[in-house]
Amino acid sequence: MKVLITGFDPFGGEKINPAYEAVKRLPDEIENSEIIKIEIPTVFKKSYQKLEENIKIHNPDIVICIGQAGGRFEITPERVAINIDDARIKDNEGNQPIDQKIFEDGDSAYFSTLPIKAMVKEIKLQNIPASISNTAGTFVCNHIMYSLLYLINKKYPNIKGGFIHVPFINEQIIDKRNTPYMNLNDIIIGLTSAVKAAIKYKDDIKTIGGKLH
Amino acid sequence: MKVLITGFDPFGGEKINPAYEAVKRLPDEIENSEIIKIEIPTVFKKSYQKLEENIKIHNPDIVICIGQAGGRFEITPERVAINIDDARIKDNEGNQPIDQKIFEDGDSAYFSTLPIKAMVKEIKLQNIPASISNTAGTFVCNHIMYSLLYLINKKYPNIKGGFIHVPFINEQIIDKRNTPYMNLNDIIIGLTSAVKAAIKYKDDIKTIGGKLH
């Protein structure tokens, strides 16, 4: 199998993005599958174009996009992406869409086709905090997740795909008080476990993992 | 105009539900519109049945369902409901669906048709903290919001509808340490403002209000 993993470049005033910092340090092979790692820009539309280019080049079986969720404590596989761009800040090229559909002909939302509960389970087995998130926000992270699942739905039905958010890492919070973060090495271990689960589980496991709100 | 507002009964070990505590204390008239208030059970399916019964009886122009989001600091109009029941705890009749579709023939998600950004703006004008939430969870709150919007989509196209989460109130957190809450009176003021906005604004305002994740 072939797994394509993307990480965003830094945005929102941060000097690094823990997503790509972790992605580029992942092993080149997990569970006998080749891991292809690319950085994508934190830019509406362009991120999607770069993603599709790489899907065409590499023809992967699985695509997992990784993004930063500053303020979260856990590694959070996302359950669903929604058909809306609503940017609280400008992206890295100055775009700030407000309440716009991502694709006019897309569904209102797409669910991740990755085994998200199996991924959470595998990550936690390594003593790394994880849970399923039910919102990827309305910025470029949701945008790329939605775009990926739209592509899968419309053109690449054999690919399994989804998105995982990771917390800040140490150097990002060293001068912020009381801010959740995760050691970069823990993120790498966690993502490796998540990829393993994505490769091993054809169907997701049926286990408790919802949220009250 | 006629506005139907629902609040859930207590669940998850709580003795009260701030949603219905606030709903039952709302004025009987807001912006010259009649306000009809009902309590619905925190039970999958039954909550939806009771909701539709009341829609049939009262024939409202607007339906707003209110639920408790323990742990949130703000009043949060929800943007979207997703087609999934995934219960972390049992509902009030012991049901605990895991990863089940709410309606087989429903869309993957429905967006609120209320003017959610105008609602946030009106609430904040009263110095009550508010923001848009992009997840109503996967328990009965998301269930009722999804069901309401499904009903509107399939059978009641003239109704505008959506969901608002409210924080814990004082008596719920008095013996929990460092837990966000909101004074009940502030919730009532906030919901009244939200209803006002729902009545006054035919279309939502275009303003920043998204979230990064």
Added chain:
Amino acid sequence: MKVLITGFDPFGGEKINPAYEAVKRLPDEIENSEIIKIEIPTVFKKSYQKLEENIKIHNPDIVICIGQAGGRFEITPERVAINIDDARIKDNEGNQPIDQKIFEDGDSAYFSTLPIKAMVKEIKLQNIPASISNTAGTFVCNHIMYSLLYLINKKYPNIKGGFIHVPFINEQIIDKRNTPYMNLNDIIIGLTSAVKAAIKYKDDIKTIGGKLH
């Protein structure tokens, strides 16, 4: 009895200080005791001078100083003040002492002589969150509490005195995300209850109220 209550003026970029906002709205009489309310400057030494002036003028039986603790969820009577000024930011006249003793001839710390556990109990009976704090910080709040208790210890042994921290109020956090705050009216109710307890209880009650750290 006569009770002197002080509240600080705004500092640290805030436009108001919830301490004095609440203090000036307290009743003029509580439990048949006269309540004298004064504003003091958020300035090292000057706050202390203004406090002693008012002690001389009013000859109170009880002195309670009130300050803002942005980030706390509860009303927190302070247990102890320590003999150190260590300012993270400049005070309102530009002073920023680092690791300096407040009084060379003072004890390393003074404990509040108010019935702090009875105060917490009375506040919570009103459904207002409260707990004992074991640190008043190292800025002007600790400075005035230490100075008050030093004065009591050296010159006014018949006065009972101490300090209470209060959270931000609504207007301070309306544009900050996920920040604890308390409704001003709740603060007023809470402080009134605390003053009642200070008047009624000659000795503190013996009840659980410590912290692990």
Added chain:
Amino acid sequence: MKVLITGFDPFGGEKINPAYEAVKRLPDEIENSEIIKIEIPTVFKKSYQKLEENIKIHNPDIVICIGQAGGRFEITPERVAINIDDARIKDNEGNQPIDQKIFEDGDSAYFSTLPIKAMVKEIKLQNIPASISNTAGTFVCNHIMYSLLYLINKKYPNIKGGFIHVPFINEQIIDKRNTPYMNLNDIIIGLTSAVKAAIKYKDDIKTIGGKLH
């Protein structure tokens, strides 16, 4: 030089105590100084007796006690210990003193004689979050810190001593939601840096590090 470092055994329902987990993994030598590591019981008085026994046996130049502060994000050298035991829960032998002095003839408080600001600086240079805390609570952590400084003050004037709190580690929070923690390896790196600073700095550095409250 010789450095004696203590860590508590587990308490409060936890299966491990990150304090001793980290202490026992510290290097045997730091900056050419011998590091002696002992576990002490989370028990009032007994912890102090075991501490003094070890001071007599090892005759250290520096004593640093380490304890768990569940809920904190950072490694926190403590500034001060206060003369009070006020237990929120029972200690490991069932003792639960309420508002009792630790030593009748002790000062109201003792300040750490370690270079706490230099320690924070050295820890943060390793990208490990740290800050000075102004309260060690009123349970066994404050008890042992106070007892240590009392001993130094009364009988061992040549010893420098103090206390450091460390966060939960991964396995303690894996089934708690949104709870701060620190990777054990980061704690070990942080404590090693703190010990280095304690050995290298005869006097503390003069730098900003106070708290508003």
